[in-house]
Amino acid sequence: MFQQAAVSSLPIFLRQKEEFSQYTRTRTCRLDVGKTQSILHVLGTTLKASLNRSAPPKTKYFSVKCTASVQYIISPQPEAPFHLSPVSLKDNSVLLITMKQASDHENDNKLSVWYYGADKNVLDRAILHLTAVEICLDVDADRDGVVEKGNPNKGTWNWGPQGHGAILLVNCDSESRFRKRLDSERDHILHLSDVRDMSPMIVRTKGPAKLPVGYKLVLHICQGDGEKIRVFTSRGEHYPLVLSSADLSSEIPYLGSAEIKFYVEGLSFPDKDFDGLIRISLSLLEPICQGIPETPIFTDTVVFRVTPWIMTPNTHRPLEVFVCSTKDNYKFLKGMKSLVEGNGYKLKICYEYMNRGDRWMQDELEFGYIDSPHHSFPVVLDSPRDQALADFPYHALLGPDFGYVTRVPHRKDVSSLDSFGNLEVSPPVTVNGKDYPLGRIIIGVAFPTTSHGRNMTKVVQDFLRAQAVQEPIALYSDWLEVGHVDEFMSFVPAKDRKGFRLLLASPDAGYKLFKGLQNDGNGGAKLFEGIPGEEQISVDEILDNKQLQDENNYVQSCIDWNRDVLKKELGLDDEDIIDLPILFKLVETKGHYRALAYYPDMVNMIVLGKNLGIPKPFGPKVNGSCVLEQEMVSLMGNLGLTCTFINDFASYHKLLGEVHCGSNVRRSPFEFKWWNMQM
Known part of the structure; x- marks a missing residue:
C-alpha cells in the first residue's frame, strides 16, 4: 500500500536528487485537499506541486507517502533527515514527483500529502492516483x-x-x-x-x-x-x-x-x-x-x-554525357561519340523531336543531387532560359529516383546570364583555414559599377545561396557577349597540389605564343585553314591589328579581375592556375561592346576523367601541326590528361558556343556527407 519515502537515510534522498536532475521537462500540477485526483504522468518529466498553496489554513507541517514506483524530492531540502517525521512547511515548499516505469493499469500508483497543525495533528490530506506512460517522438x-x-x-x-x-x-x-x-x-x-x-x-x-x-x-x-x-x-x-x-x-x-x-x-x-x-x-x-x-x-x-541541392565539379567521375542531335551537328556528334563511348562512358542523345533545334544542352540545365543517410538520388536544376529545350529536363529526365527543381523569375527579366553555362562549381578547397569540402558554386554577374549590366535572375541566385553548403562566388562575366563563366574558365583534375588546376583563357598567353611564331619566321602561318567559307588570317596580320590588341587588353583585364577573385575565394596560388592561349574580339550589340572568342574557345571543354574534349581551334600550323593544339597537349599532358579536339566550328562556335555549351555531364556525388560540414 502506502510507504513513507526516504525513510532509511539522508544519502538516499541525495541520490534521488541526482536522479531528478535528468528530468528537464517540468509540469506544474495542483494538489487538491480533501479529494482524490487522477494524474497522467509522462515518464522523463517531473510533476511540480506547491505544498503551501494547497495547504489548509494553520498548516505547520506536512509529510508524504507513496507507492514503490513513485519517486519524489522536497525543495528546499529539509535541514535534517525527516524519516517518518513531519517536515516544517515553508512558503516556498515544493514537491517534485517522478515515476520509475510505465504503468500496467490506470491509477496503479499513488501518492498522498498529509498536512498537520502546530501540535502535529492531522488537518487534511491530498491524494494523487498516478498513471505513468512513456511517449516518444523519434x-x-x-x-x-x-x-x-x-x-x-x-x-x-x-x-x-x-x-x-x-x-x-x-x-x-x-x-x-x-x-x-x-x-x-x-x-x-x-x-x-x-x-x-x-x-x-x-x-x-x-x-x-x-x-x-x-x-x-x-x-x-x-x-x-x-x-x-x-x-x-x-x-x-x-x-x-x-x-x-x-x-x-x-x-x-x-x-x-x-x-x-x-x-x-x-x-x-x-x-x-x-x-x-x-x-x-x-x-x-x-x-x-x-x-x-x-x-x-x-x-x-x-x-x-x-537536404540542399548539391552540384558536382569536373573532377568527379562521369556517369552520363548528354548532347543534342540537330540537322547540322553531325561532325560534332561524331567527335563526341568517339570521345565518350571510346572511354567507356554513356552517351545520351536528345533528338530533334525533343530539342526542336535547341542545341545548348549545358545552358538548359545543371545536374546535381540530394542526399540523406537513408537515400539519395540525382536532381536536375532547370534553368529559367526556357527556350526550345525547355521540356527536356522535366519530360526526359524526371522519373523514379531522378528529381527535378526549377526557379521561375517573378518578372520576365531573364537574360543570357540565366543560362547554366553561367553556373559552375569548384572542386573542394580550403580558404584561410575554412574548408569547403563540396566546393563553391561560381556564377557570372555584371560588374558592380555597371548600372545597365545583365545579371543572373535573383530567384536563382537566392536559391543557390540558400543551399548553404557550396557558398557561391560571383564573377564578372557581363563583359562577354553571351556572358557565361564557362567561356573563360574551367577546372581539370590533377594529381598534385590541390587535386585540380583552374584553367583560364588568356589573351596574353595567345599573343605570347603568336609572337614566338613570328620570331621563328612563321608569321605567315594562317588560322582557319580548311574551314569552308571562313576567311583565313595570318599570325602577322593578327599581331599588326592594333584594334584587336586593344580589345584583347581589355578582355585580359576583365579576366585578371576574375583571376584575383578566384585566387582569394578559392585559396589558389598562381601555380594552381594555367593560362590558355585564347584571343577574343569585341562586337557591338545595342550600343554595348562585348567579347566573343576569336577562334574556338579551348577553355570551353568537356572533362571526362583524364580525357578532355576540346574545341578544335583551327590555329596556325607549323610543319603540318596546329600550334594551339600542340600547346594544349603540352599543358594538359603535364597533368597526365589526354586531349581530343572536336570540330564544333560551324555547328557551335559560329553560333557563339563551344563543346561545353553543347554538352552536359551527370557525375558521381561526393563521398563527403553535407551534414558533416563545419558551418
Missing part, C-alpha cells in the same frame, strides 16, 4: 539511417561530424513513368518505392492498454512548416495523409505499448525565405471537463533539416 537524429529511441538531441540541429538532427529529402522525383508529375504534387503515395524518398519518424508509447478518458495524442506542425512538408502514416498497404498545409494537426491513436510509423515528405528546398529547418511536435492533451478545450501537458519535438 527520428534518425544521429544520422546513421536508423530511427533510434529517445535521442536527447532530436529537438535541435547541429552541423558537423559530431552534430545531430534528422535529415529530410525533398520528394521531387516521379514514381510514375507515364504520367509525369512530381510526387510531392500528388495527394497520396503512388508506389511503395515512394516511401524511400521520405524520412521515417516513429511514435513510441508504453503503458496501459488505453489512456484515461478524454486524453488525446496529437501530432502537429506550425502553419509555415505546413507548406514545406507533409506527413503520411502506414496502415497496411495504405498510406493516409496525416499532416499538410490543410491539416496542421491530427489526433493519432494511443495503442498501449506500441510503435506507429510515419513518413515525412519534404516539399521545398531551402530558399531565401526558408532556412531548411522543420519542426514536428507530438502533444498529450488533458481534458478539464465537458465543453472546455483540452490543454497540452506534454510535448515532444523533433527537428529536420531539408
